[in-house]
Amino acid sequence: MFPFEVLNSEASAANLLEQVRWRDGLYCPHCRSESVIKHGSYRVYQRYLCKDCDRTFNPKTGTIFAHAKIGLDKLLFAFYAFLRFNTSIHQLDAELTVSYRSLRRRVERSGELLDAPAIDLVGPVEIDEVYVTAGLKGRERDRESRSRGLSTRGRGSYAEDKPPVFTLVDRGSGQRYVVPAKSADESTVRLLLGDCEEESLTVYTDGFRAYDPLEDDENYQRETVIHGEGEYVDGDAHVNTCESHASLARRWLSPHRGVSKDKLTPYLRAFQLRRRILRKPGRDALKEIVRTVL
Numbered sequence: 075m076f077p078f079e080v081l082n083s084e085a086s087a088a089n090l091l092e093q094v095r096w097r098d099g100l101y102c103p104h105c106r107s108e109s110v111i112k113h114g115s116y117r118v119y120q121r122y123l124c125k126d127c128d129r130t131f132n133p134k135t136g137t138i139f140a141h142a143k144i145g146l147d148k149l150l151f152a153f154y155a156f157l158r159f160n161t162s163i164h165q166l167d168a169e170l171t172v173s174y175r176s177l178r179r180r181v182e183r184s185g186e187l188l189d190a191p192a193i194d195l196v197g198p199v200e201i202d203e204v205y206v207t208a209g210l211k212g213r214e215r216d217r218e219s220r221s222r223g224l225s226t227r228g229r230g231s232y233a234e235d236k237p238p239v240f241t242l243v244d245r246g247s248g249q250r251y252v253v254p255a256k257s258a259d260e261s262t263v264r265l266l267l268g269d270c271e272e273e274s275l276t277v278y279t280d281g282f283r284a285y286d287p288l289e290d291d292e293n294y295q296r297e298t299v300i301h302g303e304g305e306y307v308d309g310d311a312h313v314n315t316c317e318s319h320a321s322l323a324r325r326w327l328s329p330h331r332g333v334s335k336d337k338l339t340p341y342l343r344a345f346q347l348r349r350r351i352l353r354k355p356g357r358d359a360l361k362e363i364v365r366t367v368l
């Protein structure tokens with residue numbers, strides 16, 4: 075259910091931010107002291123005074139919500155719709171009549187604040203890569219690389235604005251990861267699969283050469299799926315879950331047509347967050363979003 079009651083005024087949005095931010099008790103964001111007292115208000119926000127450092131603060135101080143020209147209720151609505159409904163920032167701009175550039179900056183900044191997924195593999199693992207056509211948003215001055223990007227065929231590359239995006243599915247833990255990379259090579263594959271020194275990790279891959287070195291490595295048990303030879307599913311050896319997850323990631327990126335390659339990371343981390351909140355009730359989902367970007 076959409077959390078109307080939280081988003082119908084800046085005061086109720088402020089209230090939610092307060093609840094989430096100080097859930098473990100109130101403290102000063104400047105010096106972390108808990109010796110704070112109420113000290114008037116700043117618009118609809120409670121203001122506090124720190125008795126240790128003598129500075130004032132409110133619930134937005136030091137967060138991505140600080141100094142926003144857009145009201146907190148509108149900003150939270152934007153974050154919510156962006157993550158939950160995959161709404162484009164252009165569409166949000168039309169709904170909210172706020173500045174497109176400043177809204178985009180806040181949304182992208184929120185994605186940058188999300189942690190990189192901690193990849194902890196149990197195995198067996200499917201790994202696969204796709205190439206995303208990146209655009210020029212936020213890099214308007216860099217025209218040259220796009221024309222080169224459009225003329226390339228086959229597998230893409232970061233330099234040609236078709237950065238590789240790896241999908242990992244850990245069948246053991248049920249976790250899925252979508253990670254953009256600078257290049258689809260052996261070192262990236264090793265970085266993603268980690269050290270796993272304990273026992274040999276079963277890895278399902280397609281026939282792409284970046285996975286070949288896993289064959290000679292006793293830490294891995296590589297099983298190859300060869301596409302295009304009528305051998306799509308050979309028992310457990312398939313990367314179908316990766317492929318369906320990658321198509322969800324593509325669908326997620328599609329309303330944000332033209333996300334530049336250097337912004338792929340925040341957009342794909344947002345996709346991970348979206349998966350976490352998708353089945354939560356609206357208010358809980360919104361709280362989780364706020365908690366994550368604080």
Ligand SMILES: [Zn+2]
Pocket residue numbers: 102103104105106107124125126127128129
């Ligand atoms: Zn303080």
